[in-house]
Amino acid sequence: MISKSPIVIVGGHGKTGRRVDALLKxxxxxxxxxxxxxxxxxxxxxxxxxxxxxxxxxxxxVTFQPDLAVPGAAEAIAELGRLAQAQGLERIVLLSGRGEPGAARAEEALKTCGLDWTIVRASWFNQNFSESFLSDSIVAGEVALPAGEVREPFVDADDIAEVAVAALASEGHANRLYEVTGPRALTFAEAVEEISRELGRSIRYTQLSPEAFRTGLEDMAVPEEMIALLEQLFTETLDGRNSAVTGGVQEALGRPPRDFSDYVGKAAASGAWSLER
Known part of the structure; x- marks a missing residue:
């Protein structure tokens, strides 16, 4: 059985970290x-x-900041794994990224650290629309991104957290990789349209050129390293490689993943996109 001495949550205030923390408690x-x-x-x-x-x-x-795609991430994960083993930890659960070569290198680094490991591999979260950089755009009535007709099976952060907690708090998940997605793939335009219908007000989706996207970020004084990361996510990673739906949530939890429409209804009811916030 897993010890009930503390479970460390690296990134404990992040989208998944705070959910993992609450569920474990x-x-x-x-x-x-x-x-x-x-x-x-x-x-x-x-x-x-x-x-x-x-x-x-x-x-x-463990969640890595800013992203496992950045240079040096694999080396950092390897060092953390060695330290965790030396400190007597029993296992590490790593949040990884679908379709990212840098994330794949980090996964391999973790596997060599000598600890039991579980990898939860995910891509775009549902909550990016309500708890991140897209929320203000939805409230303003227009979402403008360099994303076209490529579909993404957005995954719910609550599902990610439940998979992680299962791996941390119960047996049977050691040395397993769970690639998690939602149950269907949507374009960004389709996702915005679902939110628009739920809210009962017009929210426009505009596809930007990569050049216009960069210019907009520069105008907002976004740091160059973050601009480069966002460009990679919207151009290199969002090229169709992650469009397939996977069964990771079902495999880990024995139930289907939450649908995007369920997320939209819950987020709307919570006031996430309220005009009065």
Whole structure:
């Protein structure tokens, strides 16, 4: 059985991290969500602080910032894995990215660390529309992105969290890779249209050229490294390689994944896109 000593959540305030934290606590597990702002802190750029964040823990859920696609991510995951083994952790669950060569390198690095591992491989979250950079655009009535007719099987962050918690809190998930998606694939335009119908107001989708997208980000003073990452996600990764629906949620949890329409209804009811917020 897995020990009930603390489970570290690297990125404990992120979309999936805070959900993993809440679910583990509901299950009765002690947790230690860590980030740059916590004590002990965890900063991917300051590996000298990782040991104190991991001390006394039994397992870890790991999300990498800003993305496993960036240079050096695989090396950081390898070092964290070695440290976790030295600290006596029993397993690591890693949130990885579909169709990203850098993420694949990080996955291989984790597998060699000597710990039980579980990889949850995902791409675009439903919650990108309500808890991230697209939320303000929806409220404003126009979503403008360099994404055309390529379909994406958006996955719910709640499903990702439940898969991660199953791997952390129960047996049978060691050394498994779960590639998780929603049950159907949509274009960004179709996703925006579903939100528009649910809200009962017009929300326009505009396809931008890559050049116009970059210019808009530069005008908003987005850092160059983030611009480069977003360009990669919208051009290289969003090229159809991830359009296929997978059965990872069913495999891990024994139930189908949440549908995008269910997410939209729940988010709308919560006031996520309220004009009065």
């Amino acid at each position: 509901e299950t009765g597990f002690a947790t230690r969500p860590v980030s740059r702002s916590t004590h002990p802190s965890f900063d991917w750029n300051r590996p000298e602080g990782w040991a104190s964040a991991m001390e006394g823990a039994s397992a870890a859920y």
